[in-house]
Amino acid sequence: MRKIIKLSLLSFILFVSSCSKGDDIIIEPNINDDINYFIWKGMNAFYFWQSEVPNLANNRFSNLNELYNHFKDYSSPENSFNSLIYQKGVSDRFSWIVDDYVALENSFRGINQSTGMEFGLIRYSNNNKNVFGYVRYVIPNTDAALKGIMRGMIFNTIDGNQITDSNYTNLLFSDASSLNIGFADYNNGNPISNGSTTNLTKQQVFENPVAITKVINEGSKKVGYLLYNQFSSSYDGQLNAAFNSFKTQGVNDLIIDLRYNGGGSVKTATYLGSMITGQFNGELYSKEVWNDKVQAAVSPDRFLNYFTDKINITDQNGNIVLQETVNSLNFSKVYFIISGSTASASELVINSLRAYIDVKIVGTTTVGKQVGSITLYDSDNLFRDGENLNSEHSYAMQPIVLQISNKDDLNESGGFIPGITLPGVKLAEDYGNLGVLGERSDPLLVRTLNFITTGSKGNFKNETQKYSEIYNSKLATPAGNNMYSDYRR
Numbered sequence: 001m002r003k004i005i006k007l008s009l010l011s012f013i014l015f016v017s018s019c020s021k022g023d024d025i026i027i028e029p030n031i032n033d034d035i036n037y038f039i040w041k042g043m044n045a046f047y048f049w050q051s052e053v054p055n056l057a058n059n060r061f062s063n064l065n066e067l068y069n070h071f072k073d074y075s076s077p078e079n080s081f082n083s084l085i086y087q088k089g090v091s092d093r094f095s096w097i098v099d100d101y102v103a104l105e106n107s108f109r110g111i112n113q114s115t116g117m118e119f120g121l122i123r124y125s126n127n128n129k130n131v132f133g134y135v136r137y138v139i140p141n142t143d144a145a146l147k148g149i150m151r152g153m154i155f156n157t158i159d160g161n162q163i164t165d166s167n168y169t170n171l172l173f174s175d176a177s178s179l180n181i182g183f184a185d186y187n188n189g190n191p192i193s194n195g196s197t198t199n200l201t202k203q204q205v206f207e208n209p210v211a212i213t214k215v216i217n218e219g220s221k222k223v224g225y226l227l228y229n230q231f232s233s234s235y236d237g238q239l240n241a242a243f244n245s246f247k248t249q250g251v252n253d254l255i256i257d258l259r260y261n262g263g264g265s266v267k268t269a270t271y272l273g274s275m276i277t278g279q280f281n282g283e284l285y286s287k288e289v290w291n292d293k294v295q296a297a298v299s300p301d302r303f304l305n306y307f308t309d310k311i312n313i314t315d316q317n318g319n320i321v322l323q324e325t326v327n328s329l330n331f332s333k334v335y336f337i338i339s340g341s342t343a344s345a346s347e348l349v350i351n352s353l354r355a356y357i358d359v360k361i362v363g364t365t366t367v368g369k370q371v372g373s374i375t376l377y378d379s380d381n382l383f384r385d386g387e388n389l390n391s392e393h394s395y396a397m398q399p400i401v402l403q404i405s406n407k408d409d410l411n412e413s414g415g416f417i418p419g420i421t422l423p424g425v426k427l428a429e430d431y432g433n434l435g436v437l438g439e440r441s442d443p444l445l446v447r448t449l450n451f452i453t454t455g456s457k458g459n460f461k462n463e464t465q466k467y468s469e470i471y472n473s474k475l476a477t478p479a480g481n482n483m484y485s486d487y488r489r
Contacts, residue, residue, distance in 0.1 A: 116142020263344025278328025
């Protein structure tokens, strides 16, 4: 995977503290000491809330011995990392550390260990402990697809065990190579096992996030529909091709379905906004705010993202991977389908476009993740291609390093709320009647089409609005609902 960010004045940032590996070492460091030093160094340099965390102060440790001894109180690198998080779960809800950066890199490219069954988890309506899963969609050419798993299926047991809010992680997201899925009938949110089971095997799955592209004839209108599930730069060419198809077929309205899109690349989010519009080429798309140390070391223009008419993707060595003209629709209105799983780069597109065009939303409140991260590695410069990349471990960090807003300095930390934050229709998924994605049987799609043709928000509701997901399969991937910056030197 290409490196996420490199800053031209990096040396200014990395060695501001009085503590460096050049200091005299009395304690012979072990691998955990090395990891703890890497964690502290990276967080001290880039963490958005660095100035708010006393243990990240430049003068916190006078030498490495002090640093090593401090972190010996923590039983794992994960605990060391979490000890440096600012108001965990409140101010910072999204920083994390991984013990396998190759898996993280693959996940950014849409490559994960998976059965191919993407799902959400919901508590039973009559029980505060039991949980059921519903199949959101199935990735083509995976074990789940080959074994007939379909959107809308309900399951409530794994390997014969009832799923609960305390065991779903162990049952569904362990290192086990296969899962025996026990299916059930919905029964108004209190599923009853129907005796059907399927054994699904995990494999390395390559998911194209440009999942469905089609044109729907709705009266006199030609409506483009795109189901887009991740902002992965590896598929920018396919995304651009989808918009070329819309242009060729002469669509005059557009629906972007982001209900299962947890985010990804800031650059790809800028490309998508440029494809939807085109009339704002060169104008400001979004603004980033980093910590004071980074902002003092880097040209202010580095924090500004602009509408563009060119796609330019390079690898970590600067070699051109993709270079082509953006296929722009020049639209002044767009409709987004959203949910409680819509996050980060998805919200960035909505937020940036609303400053320029008419944006309408259908679904439920989004996550409210207006922050982004970079990947930090244990090397001299904290990046993948830095000198002395530590080969003794595979830890990497994904700390929050920036907040992002639109040209008017606005974002929505509470998420986008249909009919309140933006014009739209509040409508949740009906777990007992999901329909087929991209077809009129999908209640959210048909409601959006009605919104387009009539302009009416209507009063239609469903009872599932009172039930919220507790987790979903995408959150269990290394990339999670991440938004990452991808600037170059």
